[in-house]
Amino acid sequence: MPARTLNATAASLLGFLHEGPMSGWDLVATAQARIGDFWSLTQSQVYRELAAMAADGLVEAHERGRRDRRPYAITDAGRSAFTAWVTRAPEPEAIRFPLLLTIMFGRHVPAERLAEIVAQHRATHAARLAAYEQFETELPPGAAEAEPYAVATLAFGLAYERAMLAWFAGLPPAIRGD
Known part of the structure; x- marks a missing residue:
């Protein structure tokens, strides 16, 4: 079990990582393309969450690749934490328009x-x-x-x-x- 409760940002990153390892930059681009119209993520949030999830053992960082980007992969603990998050009843939405x-x-x-x-x-x-x-x-x-x-x-x-x-x-x- 993670040291902290997953928030929606961290959970969405884990959801995307089910598709395979991605760098923070890749995750930002994926989130903007796939959920950006209804859920906003900033680059700083993504990197902050990746660091916290790595410390909690939910993701693991791989060696830096092209353009000095570090891909992250979801761990078994990350899959379990994601499953716990995605199967819970979501909180009611709050309109911020x-x-x-x-x-x-x-x-x-x-x-x-x-x-x-x-x-x-x-x-x-x-x-x-x-x-x-x-x-x-x-x-x-x-x-x-x-x-x-x-x-x-x-x-x-x-x-x-x-x-x-x-x-x-x-x-x-x-x-x-x-």
Whole structure:
């Protein structure tokens, strides 16, 4: 058992390491590509967690490779800790949506600036939806059976972005700048 309880960042790194050894740089890139739209990791967090997990025996560092990158591999203890983490009931999500905070205090923001901020965020969500829809069209036949977990995550992303765009469309004109 690890000396500390795994947090979601450490657990996600262990999840990625199930696929094979990766350097901290590889883990950052993998996390940004695969979970970056719904879970953020910084480079400093990744290296801090790798050092802590190595000290706890959850990962082991290999010899430095190209570009002086040190790959890490998950250990049996790391697999056990990951299994314990991933099979527990997750905590309820906490919404931290900075745009909502800005809108909450929108009466203190010039109307043109608020409309500009809302438009920028709407464009971000529209672009993300377009990317998810493109990814969905590129799924091979049978993907839902072969990769139900990734497909379910994609389905959430699609539903979320569609809901966000509907929310933007339903904002009062004073907020949208109409």
